[in-house]
Amino acid sequence: MAGYPENRLHRLRKTAGIRDLVRETKLSVKNLIFPIFITYGENIKTEIKSMPGNYQISLDNLPGEIREITSWGIPGVLLFGLPRKKDETGSYASSSTGLVQEAVRIAKDTNPDILVITDLCLCGYISHGHCGILDGENVDNDKTLDTYREIALSQASAGSDIIAPSGMMDGQVGTIRKALDTNGYTDTAVMGYSAKFASSFYGPFRDASDSSPSFGDRKSYQIDPANWRMAMREIQADVDEGADIIMIKPSLAYLDVINRARASYNHPIAAYNVSGEFSMVKAGIAAGIVDAQTIILEILTSIKRAGADIIISYHAKEAARWLTEG
Numbered sequence: 104m105a106g107y108p109e110n111r112l113h114r115l116r117k118t119a120g121i122r123d124l125v126r127e128t129k130l131s132v133k134n135l136i137f138p139i140f141i142t143y144g145e146n147i148k149t150e151i152k153s154m155p156g157n158y159q160i161s162l163d164n165l166p167g168e169i170r171e172i173t174s175w176g177i178p179g180v181l182l183f184g185l186p187r188k189k190d191e192t193g194s195y196a197s198s199s200t201g202l203v204q205e206a207v208r209i210a211k212d213t214n215p216d217i218l219v220i221t222d223l224c225l226c227g228y229i230s231h232g233h234c235g236i237l238d239g240e241n242v243d244n245d246k247t248l249d250t251y252r253e254i255a256l257s258q259a260s261a262g263s264d265i266i267a268p269s270g271m272m273d274g275q276v277g278t279i280r281k282a283l284d285t286n287g288y289t290d291t292a293v294m295g296y297s298a299k300f301a302s303s304f305y306g307p308f309r310d311a312s313d314s315s316p317s318f319g320d321r322k323s324y325q326i327d328p329a330n331w332r333m334a335m336r337e338i339q340a341d342v343d344e345g346a347d348i349i350m351i352k353p354s355l356a357y358l359d360v361i362n363r364a365r366a367s368y369n370h371p372i373a374a375y376n377v378s379g380e381f382s383m384v385k386a387g388i389a390a391g392i393v394d395a396q397t398i399i400l401e402i403l404t405s406i407k408r409a410g411a412d413i414i415i416s417y418h419a420k421e422a423a424r425w426l427t428e429g
């Protein structure tokens with residue numbers, strides 16, 4: 104085998120043309136999903152302070168948002184709802200006329216080709232802000248599954264393409280799959296938030312979705328950031344329960360988990376490039392420390408290189424612009 108000086112790797116980096124030719128990972132707008140926060144009221148478009156360029160919008164502003172997203176070639180959206188009323192059981196989450204359910208219908212009416220993914224959890228709908236029904240101060244896993252079943256059916260009946268349970272309850276994917284199948288929604292897919300870590304990177308999202316727990320934290324149901332093997336067990340559980348897509352959340356501090364999942368599973372992998380990752384980059388750009396376009400495209404490319412097929416990102420719109428305009 105020839106080494107240096109016969110072997111010179113610089114040859115493949117000399118010009119833009121050859122760099123394009125040998126590029127291994129090609130980020131496309133078709134890999135991106137944009138999250139949307141739907142709020143009650145009329146003609147609302149409120150910028151989320153910690154997430155510049157992202158808004159809470161009311162249903163009447165959704166068609167414009169969907170048209171903008173599809174005009175950039177972004178194939179789909181992930182919907183979250185901020186209801187007017189919260190209660191002890193999060194009952195509004197499964198209302199057939201709830202914000203997310205109405206948003207699904209409006210998105211599909213605006214553009215029947217758009218892929219609509221609906222987040223399924225209780226934290227935005229329940230007065231204490233935890234992801235499940237409580238028994239004392241602890242989440243009652245099995246009681247929570249009963250409510251997840253109802254939410255899934257209401258979202259599927261509204262026309263959601265993919266139901267995405269994010270509460271990290273044991274058995275959530277299997278429960279939802281069974282409920283969908285026994286009610287005729289065999290074509291509705293399930294994307295498990297399979298490996299969702301108890302992360303500090305979710306801070307800005309909790310402003311955006313008004314879903315902070317009023318006491319305690321989520322460490323009893325989300326994964327300890329130190330545990331990749333536990334993450335693989337969670338992914339295996341979702342695969343066994345019939346998940347169509349598996350997700351790792353957050354992305355950047357967990358690229359190793361994405362990569363290990365890629366090596367072990369043939370399922371499509373989604374990665375959630377979460378709010379804290381987004382806001383830190385935005386703060387860096389605002390402070391003049393980093394360049395917006397190059398850093399954002401580098402980050403998204405690295406998530407894809409690690410093994411993600413689908414990247415859910417608040418950067419999706421700006422990245423789509425750069426990817427389409429070149």
Ligand SMILES: [Zn+2]
Pocket residue numbers: 224225226227233234269270
């Ligand atoms: Zn939740």
